[in-house]
Amino acid sequence: MVTTNALAEIASLIGEPARAAMLQALMDGRALTAGELSRVAAITPQTASGHLAQLAASGLIAVTAQGRHRYHRLAGPQVARLLESMMLVAVGRQIKPPRTGPRDEAMRRARTCYDHFAGRLGVGLAEAMMTQGWIEIGEEAAMLTSAGSDRLKQAGIPLPDIIRTPRRATPLCSLCLDWSERRPHIAGVLGAALCAHALAENWVRRQPGSRALEITPKGTRSFRDIFCIEA
Amino acid sequence: MVTTNALAEIASLIGEPARAAMLQALMDGRALTAGELSRVAAITPQTASGHLAQLAASGLIAVTAQGRHRYHRLAGPQVARLLESMMLVAVGRQIKPPRTGPRDEAMRRARTCYDHFAGRLGVGLAEAMMTQGWIEIGEEAAMLTSAGSDRLKQAGIPLPDIIRTPRRATPLCSLCLDWSERRPHIAGVLGAALCAHALAENWVRRQPGSRALEITPKGTRSFRDIFCIEA
DNA sequence: CAGATGTTACGGTCGGCACCGAACGATCAT
DNA sequence: ATGATCGTTCGGTGCCGACCGTAACATCTG
Numbered sequence: 001m002v003t004t005n006a007l008a009e010i011a012s013l014i015g016e017p018a019r020a021a022m023l024q025a026l027m028d029g030r031a032l033t034a035g036e037l038s039r040v041a042a043i044t045p046q047t048a049s050g051h052l053a054q055l056a057a058s059g060l061i062a063v064t065a066q067g068r069h070r071y072h073r074l075a076g077p078q079v080a081r082l083l084e085s086m087m088l089v090a091v092g093r094q095i096k097p098p099r100t101g102p103r104d105e106a107m108r109r110a111r112t113c114y115d116h117f118a119g120r121l122g123v124g125l126a127e128a129m130m131t132q133g134w135i136e137i138g139e140e141a142a143m144l145t146s147a148g149s150d151r152l153k154q155a156g157i158p159l160p161d162i163i164r165t166p167r168r169a170t171p172l173c174s175l176c177l178d179w180s181e182r183r184p185h186i187a188g189v190l191g192a193a194l195c196a197h198a199l200a201e202n203w204v205r206r207q208p209g210s211r212a213l214e215i216t217p218k219g220t221r222s223f224r225d226i227f228c229i230e231a
Numbered sequence: 232m233v234t235t236n237a238l239a240e241i242a243s244l245i246g247e248p249a250r251a252a253m254l255q256a257l258m259d260g261r262a263l264t265a266g267e268l269s270r271v272a273a274i275t276p277q278t279a280s281g282h283l284a285q286l287a288a289s290g291l292i293a294v295t296a297q298g299r300h301r302y303h304r305l306a307g308p309q310v311a312r313l314l315e316s317m318m319l320v321a322v323g324r325q326i327k328p329p330r331t332g333p334r335d336e337a338m339r340r341a342r343t344c345y346d347h348f349a350g351r352l353g354v355g356l357a358e359a360m361m362t363q364g365w366i367e368i369g370e371e372a373a374m375l376t377s378a379g380s381d382r383l384k385q386a387g388i389p390l391p392d393i394i395r396t397p398r399r400a401t402p403l404c405s406l407c408l409d410w411s412e413r414r415p416h417i418a419g420v421l422g423a424a425l426c427a428h429a430l431a432e433n434w435v436r437r438q439p440g441s442r443a444l445e446i447t448p449k450g451t452r453s454f455r456d457i458f459c460i461e462a
Numbered sequence: 463c464a465g466a467t468g469t470t471a472c473g474g475t476c477g478g479c480a481c482c483g484a485a486c487g488a489t490c491a492t
Numbered sequence: 493a494t495g496a497t498c499g500t501t502c503g504g505t506g507c508c509g510a511c512c513g514t515a516a517c518a519t520c521t522g
Contacts, residue, residue: 089291092290247479
């Protein structure tokens with residue numbers, strides 16, 4: 001076996017509370033500096049730097065130097081997937097849902113999950129697209145129908161070539177079980193395209209220092225007009 | 232946030248080499264006794280018992296007592312997914328593939344991945360079914376076509392009702408990136424159905440003390456006749 | 463150049479936890 | 493009952509690693 005030790009190594013890297021907090025902060029897909037991450041984890045910059053060096057050496061995060069800053073981001077979608085499935089297990093484990101503070105409420109309403117939407121917004125979008133026949137949802141995957149492809153194109157939402165070319169149907173959007181809603185939302189290429197477009201068009205705004213999203217009035221209109229949901 | 236500490240807790244549980252080895256041994260979906268698991272991890276039964284108690288308390292494994300034995304198994308598919316995605320990250324991390332022993336070779340040839348096939352057999356099946364138009368494979372999901380559904384039914388492979396009813400097409404088989412082959416294989420409901428049928432019909436046999444599978448002569452014939460692959 | 467900010471390197475302290483030996487329950491066989 | 497196997501509990505030892513000083517180095521700004 002190749003992976004008996006490697007598995008434990010990866011897991012123990014994530015298993016340290018400070019490192020876990022930093023990784024979680026990177027779950028929105030953006031790149032943060034070591035200083036920001038040290039504040040997130042509530043440790044001194046030196047300690048954070050050491051942790052980040054370990055994470056980078058193990059390939060969990062990638063680092064790009066820019067001037068006197070060093071930007072850290074998750075190494076790729078697979079790492080985000082790993083963390084997300086971990087949260088799912090962690091949530092399924094607990095008996096009673098603890099207090100839901102206001103900050104928590106914002107997260108449950110709408111947030112990013114690496115490169116796509118999650119929370120009630122993400123789940124609502126998936127459900128709306130399904131009831132209107134734009135996608136078909138199976139147990140573990142979803143598929144964009146040609147009707148859905150047409151409608152999105154018509155709404156001005158750019159889709160990558162792989163999706164756009166309608167060779168029959170395109171099973172390109174994987175599902176991601178939402179840890180707060182316990183229902184699937186749209187991930188994969190389609191999810192990333194939707195999220196990118198919504199951010200570019202200012203339908204949603206990132207909250208500073210959080211993965212939570214604020215839905216703008218323009219976004220509320222767009223989501224209602226295009227997807228027929230009340231966000 | 233609900234999960235900052237819970238995340239680290241889960242990860243640190245998996246991060247201990249002995250526990251990781253035991254979890255990995257459970258990846259074939261079967262239930263093992265504490266004694267077997269202690270031998271797998273190369274530790275004394277007492278130590279293993281402590282580890283297993285922790286894993287059970289955290290909901291990563293489930294325990295059923297039977298006589299003087301206590302059988303331990305993974306708590307569910309989500310835990311298996313978590314471990315699988317961890318292996319994927321762990322493999323992608325290493326530069327050069329280390330020595331591949333004979334035991335490793337058997338694993339790469341054919342093995343179970345919780346409830347479906349992996350290794351060259353799993354990847355080959357997925358590819359064969361795609362080239363013959365039974366499934367359509369996207370980037371992160373696959374879809375069973377009506378032709379594929381018919382052909383499998385005709386071959387006597389029982390499919391669950393959800394798949395069998397052909398409401399247009401059924402995007403039910405998720406893809407699972409194979410950590411040894413680095414190419415997708417079929418997971419999900421379809422993958423589980425295939426694997427279960429192959430085990431029941433004695434196409435493959437479990438190797439004792441390993442996730443590796445031995446392909447029987449009958450299996451070789453069946454895989455060639457039905458799927459047109461040389462396993 | 464000097465100051466500010468951000469990052470890395472080193473040495474020492476301390477807490478947590480994995481491990482084993484030994485002993486105790488539980489269950490099955492004779 | 494008695495021995496045998498399987499599993500868990502308890503106490504004690506020892507190691508690994510996270511943490512923070514202090515200090516040096518790199519980069520941008522005034």
